[in-house]
Amino acid sequence: MRQTIQLWRHVFKLDPDRELGEAELAAVCLSGTDAILIGGSTGVTYENTAALLARVRQFELPCALEISDLEAAVPGFDLYLIPMVLNSPEPDWILGHHRRAIERYGSFIPWEHFLAEGYIVLNGDSSVARLTGADSSLSEEGAAAYAQIADKLMSLPIVYLEYSGTFGNMGTVRTVRETVEHSQLFYGGGITCETEAEQAAALCDTVVVGNIIYQDVQQALLTVQAVKRTPQIDCTT
Ligand code: 1GP
DSSP states (O other): OHHHHHTOSEEEEEOTTSOOOHHHHHHHHTSSOSEEEEOOSSSOOHHHHHHHHHHHTTSOSOEEEEOSOGGGOOSOOSEEEEEEETTOSSGGGTTHHHHHHHHHHGGGOOGGGEEEEEEEEOOTTSHHHHHHTOOOOOOHHHHHHHHHIIIIISOOSEEEEEOTTSOOOHHHHHHHHHHOSSSEEEEESOOOSHHHHHHHHHHOSEEEEOTHHHHOHHHHHHHHHHHHTOOOOOTTO
């Protein structure tokens, strides 16, 4: 599964709790993006997740579920991404919900399809920050320290810089990039145009685009090629 995500440069994230027309969904799925990630912080249910998966399955690209609510753990996805919110003060969001899920479903969990995400939530105004109480007032060094916990101490396959709803501080993203050696570095948050997509793509392995799909799908589609044509900067020199 690690090999699968290593091929992901651009990902569209769809929210089961939001409306998207058939034409828009088709355009997103046929855009050349590498995968569809289904997830959201609020209003995600088994029913709306299963319904969205069925719609995405009309198309051939990989579809992953980012599990935020145990009740919405729908079978049939290619891959399951499990957030561990490293900068939440509440252990439930790091491993408590996870423990309960394993107690409940242990022998049914297809572990070979699961990957953990070391989430670092950096927009205090986002739903995910409110939900998890994440301390998003981190310095660049603080964010990079969490990234190193994920990358070097926990050996998580993914470090996810989550600015959901606002375009991130590229200085912070760069500082994090300089420290992450093994994990796949995901960036998500506030990408609304090609220029922002290029900036994130230069620093990160995988760029996640969400909200703009629902506001201006044409702009969203432009981010695919913007990400794909942008080489990553070598931050080790
Ligand atoms: C949200 O990281 C994703 O979880 C993408 O963020 O919705 O702001 O594009 P946006």
